[in-house]
Amino acid sequence: MNKVPNRQAICDVLLESARGDKNIVVLCSDSRGSASMTPFFEAYPERSIEVGIAEQNLISISAGMAKCGKKPFAFSPASFLSTRSYEQAKIDVAYSNTNVKLIGISGGISYGALGMSHHSAQDIAVMSALPNMRVYLPSDRFQTAKLISALLEDTKPAYVRVGRNAVEDIYGEADCPFTMDKATVLSDGGDAAIIACGEMVRPALEAADQLRQHGIYATVLDMYCVKPLDSEAVIKAAEAAKLVVTVEEHAPFGGLGSMVSQVVGANCPRKVINMALPDSPVITGTSKEVFSYYGLDAEGIAKTIMENLGWQAM
Amino acid sequence: MSKLKAKAFALRQDVLDMIKHSGSGHIGGDFSVMDILVELYFQQMNVSPENRDDPNRDLFVLSKGHAVESYYAVLAAKGFFPVEEVVENFSVFGSPFIGHPNNKLPGIEMNSGSLGHGLPVCIGMALACRMDNRSNRIYTVMGDGELAEGSVWEAFMAGGHYHLANLCAVIDRNGLQISGTTEEVMAQENLAERIRAFHWNVINVADGNDIAELDAAFEAAKTVQDRPTCIIAHTVKGYAGGEIMEGKAAWHHKVPTDTEYEQISAELRRRKEAAENE
Ligand SMILES: Cc1ncc(C[n+]2csc(CCOP(=O)(O)OP(=O)(O)O)c2C)c(N)n1
Ligand SMILES: [Mg+2]
Numbered sequence: 001m002n003k004v005p006n007r008q009a010i011c012d013v014l015l016e017s018a019r020g021d022k023n024i025v026v027l028c029s030d031s032r033g034s035a036s037m038t039p040f041f042e043a044y045p046e047r048s049i050e051v052g053i054a055e056q057n058l059i060s061i062s063a064g065m066a067k068c069g070k071k072p073f074a075f076s077p078a079s080f081l082s083t084r085s086y087e088q089a090k091i092d093v094a095y096s097n098t099n100v101k102l103i104g105i106s107g108g109i110s111y112g113a114l115g116m117s118h119h120s121a122q123d124i125a126v127m128s129a130l131p132n133m134r135v136y137l138p139s140d141r142f143q144t145a146k147l148i149s150a151l152l153e154d155t156k157p158a159y160v161r162v163g164r165n166a167v168e169d170i171y172g173e174a175d176c177p178f179t180m181d182k183a184t185v186l187s188d189g190g191d192a193a194i195i196a197c198g199e200m201v202r203p204a205l206e207a208a209d210q211l212r213q214h215g216i217y218a219t220v221l222d223m224y225c226v227k228p229l230d231s232e233a234v235i236k237a238a239e240a241a242k243l244v245v246t247v248e249e250h251a252p253f254g255g256l257g258s259m260v261s262q263v264v265g266a267n268c269p270r271k272v273i274n275m276a277l278p279d280s281p282v283i284t285g286t287s288k289e290v291f292s293y294y295g296l297d298a299e300g301i302a303k304t305i306m307e308n309l310g311w312q313a314m
Numbered sequence: 315m316s317k318l319k320a321k322a323f324a325l326r327q328d329v330l331d332m333i334k335h336s337g338s339g340h341i342g343g344d345f346s347v348m349d350i351l352v353e354l355y356f357q358q359m360n361v362s363p364e365n366r367d368d369p370n371r372d373l374f375v376l377s378k379g380h381a382v383e384s385y386y387a388v389l390a391a392k393g394f395f396p397v398e399e400v401v402e403n404f405s406v407f408g409s410p411f412i413g414h415p416n417n418k419l420p421g422i423e424m425n426s427g428s429l430g431h432g433l434p435v436c437i438g439m440a441l442a443c444r445m446d447n448r449s450n451r452i453y454t455v456m457g458d459g460e461l462a463e464g465s466v467w468e469a470f471m472a473g474g475h476y477h478l479a480n481l482c483a484v485i486d487r488n489g490l491q492i493s494g495t496t497e498e499v500m501a502q503e504n505l506a507e508r509i510r511a512f513h514w515n516v517i518n519v520a521d522g523n524d525i526a527e528l529d530a531a532f533e534a535a536k537t538v539q540d541r542p543t544c545i546i547a548h549t550v551k552g553y554a555g556g557e558i559m560e561g562k563a564a565w566h567h568k569v570p571t572d573t574e575y576e577q578i579s580a581e582l583r584r585r586k587e588a589a590e591n592e
Pocket of ligand 2: 457458459486487490491
C-alpha cells in the first residue's frame with residue numbers, strides 16, 4: 001500500500017524544479033506541515049513565504065508576486081482556500097490573470113470528524129464558476145507529479161485539490177499516461193460509463209472490476225481535469241454506453257456531475273446518475289466510513305449501476 | 315477559587331480522555347484555554363441548561379473552535395450533557411460530538427472551526443442585544459495565531475466604533491500556533507497598543523492560567539461603560555500537561571502515547587491535589 005500522499009508528490013516536484021528555476025516560490029498560511037512543504041521551507045527559506053493564518057492575504061500576496069515575475073504556489077486547506085479567499089481568487093488571480101497556482105490540501109472530507117468548517121465540498125463548484133480558473137483533482141501521486149510539472153510550464157491560474165492521506169496507486173512510476181486536459185481512459189466497456197475524479201477514481205475502477213464479474217462492462221474515465229472538462233472523452237464514453245455515472249467527493253451541485261450532465265444532455269442524451277456527498281453536513285467519521293455510508297465506494301457504485309441497468313443488486 | 319482551580323485540572327483529565335480515546339484533538343490549545351473557560355462558565359456568565367433559551371442569558375462564542383474538547387468538558391460540567399457520553403463518542407462514526415463546536419448540541423450558540431469568525435459574530439450579537447436593551451454580556455475567546463485573520467481587525471474596528479461595552483473578547487496569548495511561535499510566523503508584538511488604538515479597553519493578564527487574575531480582569535471589564543474590553547491572557551500552551559508538553563508547538567494536535575497519557579494524568583492529579591490543599 002502506497003504511503004506517499006499526493007501533497008508530498010507536489011513538494012517533491014517543486015523541490016526538484018526549484019533547483020533550476022529560482023522564480024518558483026511557495027506560500028503557506030500556518031499550513032506548511034499539513035501541506036508537506038516543510039522540506040521546501042528548509043531547502044529554500046528565501047523563496048518560502050509564511051503569511052500566518054490569513055488565507056485572503058495568502059492569495060493576494062501570491063498574485064502580487066506573480067505580477068512581478070514569480071511563480072507562486074499557494075498552499076492552504078482546500079476549505080479555507082476556496083471559500084474564505086474566494087474573492088481574492090476571483091479578482092486577483094482569475095480576473096487579473098496572474099500566474100498563481102492554488103493548491104487546496106486536505107481536500108474534500110479529508111478532515112473527517114472536524115466538521116463542515118474543514119470540509120471542502122464546494123470547491124469544484126466555486127472555482128469552476130470563475131472565468132479563467134482551471135480546476136484539477138488528480139487521482140494518485142504519479143498523476144499529481146505529472147500535473148504539477150505541466151502546470152509549471154504554463155503561466156495561467158489553476159486550482160488543484162489533493163486529499164490528506166496517501167491513496168492507493170492507480171498508475172505506476174513508469175506507467176502514468178498523461179496528456180494535459182485530457183481524461184485518462186482506465187477501462188473500456190459498452191454498458192456504463194463511470195466518470196470520476198480525485199480519490200473517487202480508485203473505487204470507480206474497483207466497481208468496474210466487480211461489474212465485469214457479472215458480465216457488465218464499464219468505461220472508466222479519470223477526469224482529473226474537471227475544468228476544462230474533457231468533453232470529447234465524455235461524449236465518446238457516453239455515446240458508447242447505456243448509462244453514465246459520475247462520482248465525486250463534492251456537494252451534489254455544481255461539480256463534476258453537473259458539468260458532465262450538461263455535456264451529455266447537449267450532445268448525446270443518456271441517463272446520468274450523479275454520485276456525490278449529500279446536500280447537508282456529512283456524517284461524522286473517517287473518509288472511509290463516510291464514503292461507505294453514502295455509497296461512494298466500489299460496492300455502492302457497482303450497486304447503483306446494476307440497479308439502473310435493471311439488474312438485481314448483488 | 316481553589317475549588318475552581320482544582321476543577322480546571324480535573325476537566326483537563328476529561329479532555330485528555332477524549333483525545334486519547336478518539337486519537338484526535340487539539341490538546342495544546344485545550345490546556346491553555348481551560349482556565350479562561352472555567353472562569354467564564356463558573357464565575358462570569360449566567361448560562362445553564364435551565365436558561366439556555368432565555369434571551370437575557372450571556373452569550374459565548376468559542377472563536378478558536380479547535381479547543382472544542384475543553385469546551386465539551388466545561389459544558390458537561392455545567393450539566394448540558396454527560397461527560398461519559400462525550401468521551402465515549404468524541405469524533406466517532408455518526409457522533410454529534412465532532413471536532414469543532416456545533417450548535418446542534420445544547421449550550422453551543424454558534425458553529426466555529428474556521429478561525430476569525432468569533433469576534434465579528436459577537437459584534438453582531440452585542441449590537442442586537444444593545445438595541446433590545448438587554449443586560450447580558452457577550453464573550454468570545456480567540457487564539458493569538460488567529461489574529462492574523464483580517465476579519466478579526468475589521469471586528470476590532472467595529473467594536474470600537476460602536477462603543478460595544480457589553481462585549482468582552484479574550485485572547486489566549488500562548489505565543490504558539492501550528493508552525494512555531496507567533497512571533498516567527500506572524501508577529502503580534504505591541505498587541506495591547508494595537509487594540510487600544512481601535513478604542514478598546516485592554517487588560518493584560520500576566521498569568522492567564524491563574525483563575526484569580528482572570529476573575530479580577532473580567533470584573534474590571536464590567537465597570538467600563540463606553541467601550542468593549544479585550545483581555546489579553548498570557549497563557550502557556552499545554553498548561554498543566556507537564557514538562558513534556560508545556561510551551562511546545564508540537565503539541566498543538568499531538569495525541570499522547572500510553573506513557574505520555576500516564577505522565578500527563580499524574581501531573582494533572584498532582585496539581586489538582588495541590589489546588590485542593592491551598
Ligand atoms: C481560517 C482557518 N485557517 C486555518 C485553520 C487551521 N488551524 C487550526 S488551529 C490553527 C492554529 C491556531 O493557533 P492559535 O490561534 O494561536 O490557537 P492556539 O494556540 O490557542 O491553539 C490553525 C492554523 C483554521 N482552523 N481556520
Ligand atoms: Mg496560540
